[in-house]
Amino acid sequence: VINTVFPITDSVTGSVDPMQQLRGNFTRPISSPANAAPRGRETSGFLQNNAAMSLLQTDVSPIAWRVGLPIVLQTHSAQSPNLLFGALRRILEAEALPYDWDSYGGVGATKAAANRAIALILDLWKHSLLLDDPQFDVIPVPTGGIQFEWVGGNSEIEIEIDATGKLHTLIQLADGTYEESPSDPPLDWTEIRNQVLRIIGRPVGA
Amino acid sequence: LTTIADEDIVYRRLHQNCFKQNGAVSSAAFKTNSRPDNQISVDLARLTTPEESVSRKSRSGFRLGELEAGGPRQLGFDVIYDRKPDNSAHSLIVGENSANLCKQLALLVRVIPDLYSQDKTV
Numbered sequence: 001v002i003n004t005v006f007p008i009t010d011s012v013t014g015s016v017d018p019m020q021q022l023r024g025n026f027t028r029p030i031s032s033p034a035n036a037a038p039r040g041r042e043t044s045g046f047l048q049n050n051a052a053m054s055l056l057q058t059d060v061s062p063i064a065w066r067v068g069l070p071i072v073l074q075t076h077s078a079q080s081p082n083l084l085f086g087a088l089r090r091i092l093e094a095e096a097l098p099y100d101w102d103s104y105g106g107v108g109a110t111k112a113a114a115n116r117a118i119a120l121i122l123d124l125w126k127h128s129l130l131l132d133d134p135q136f137d138v139i140p141v142p143t144g145g146i147q148f149e150w151v152g153g154n155s156e157i158e159i160e161i162d163a164t165g166k167l168h169t170l171i172q173l174a175d176g177t178y179e180e181s182p183s184d185p186p187l188d189w190t191e192i193r194n195q196v197l198r199i200i201g202r203p204v205g206a
Numbered sequence: 207l208t209t210i211a212d213e214d215i216v217y218r219r220l221h222q223n224c225f226k227q228n229g230a231v232s233s234a235a236f237k238t239n240s241r242p243d244n245q246i247s248v249d250l251a252r253l254t255t256p257e258e259s260v261s262r263k264s265r266s267g268f269r270l271g272e273l274e275a276g277g278p279r280q281l282g283f284d285v286i287y288d289r290k291p292d293n294s295a296h297s298l299i300v301g302e303n304s305a306n307l308c309k310q311l312a313l314l315v316r317v318i319p320d321l322y323s324q325d326k327t328v
Contacts, residue, residue: 094223097223100263101221102224102235103219103221103262104219104238105238106238135227135228137227137232139224139232139234140234142237143237145237147232147234149232151230168305170233170306178309178310180305180306
C-alpha cells in the first residue's frame with residue numbers, strides 16, 4: 001500500500017490544484033468554502049460537481065479529503081490515481097453533454113446516474129478494482145446513463161448505470177454467450193463487485 | 207416502395223464518445239433516446255454517400271459505421287426504409303432491443319477508415 005499525496009493549494013498562487021482536473025470548465029474555483037457554491041446549486045451550465053466534491057469529502061476511505069488539505073489516496077500501486085481522476089472526469093463530462101450529442105436525440109447523463117457512477121467508481125477504488133488492466137472505459141449512454149466497461153482477454157463486462165441510477169450488467173463470456181442482469185430488481189454493490197471480480201479475475205493484492 | 211436487401215449496407219453515425227480505448231464501438235452507440243425506443247436510425251448506403259451521412263448533422267466529432275442489413279435481421283430485428291423530408295436515405299432497425307442486442311449490433315459495425323464529420327457551422 002502506498003500513499004499518494006496531491007498538494008491542494010490556492011490556485012491564485014499558481015500552484016497545482018488536483019481538483020482542477022475534475023472541474024474542467026468550471027468558471028470559479030470551489031476548493032475552499034469561501035468559493036464554494038451552495039450545495040445542490042449549479043453554475044455555468046456545467047455540473048457544479050457538488051456530488052463529486054461531497055463524495056470526495058465524506059466518502060472518506062480510502063480517499064481522505066479535507067478542503068484546503070492534501071488529498072491522500074491510500075491505494076495499491078496497481079491502481080493509478082490518474083485512472084480515478086480520469087474516470088471521475090469522464091462522468092462529469094457525460095453529465096455535461098448537450099441534448100442530441102449523439103445526433104440521434106441522446107441526452108447527457110442525469111444527476112442520478114452521475115452521482116451513482118461517482119459512488120460506484122469510489123467503491124471500485126476502495127476495493128482495488130479500478131484497474132486499467134484489463135482495459136477500463138467510461139462511456140456515456142444516450143438514454144441519460146453511464147456505462148463502465150472492462151475488456152478482458154476473452155471476456156467483457158458492461159455495467160450500465162441507467163438514468164434513474166440503477167445498476168445493470170452485461171457479461172460476454174469467452175464462449176461468446178451473454179449474461180444480462182434482469183432489469184428488475186437492479187443489482188446492488190455486492191453483486192456488481194462479484195461480477196467484476198469474475199471478469200477481471202481478482203482483486204489486486206488478494 | 208424501397209426494399210432493403212440483406213446485402214444492403216446501412217450507415218450509423220458514431221460519436222467519439224461511443225468508442226472504447228481499443229477503438230471498438232461500444233454498445234452505447236445503439237442505445238437510443240428516440241421515441242419509440244426500439245427504433246434505431248440508420249442511412250441506407252445506396253441512397254446517400256458516406257460523406258453526406260457522417261456530416262448530416264453538420265457537427266464535428268463523428269465517424270461512420272457500416273453494417274449489412276442482414277446482420278440485424280439475424281438478431282431478430284427488421285430493417286426498413288423510412289424516408290424523411292430531410293433525409294431520403296433514412297431507414298430504421300426495428301425490434302425489441304436489449305443491452306445484449308445492442309452489444310451484438312456494435313460487434314457487427316465496421317468503422318469506415320479516415321472518414322470524419324465536418325463542422326459546417328463554422
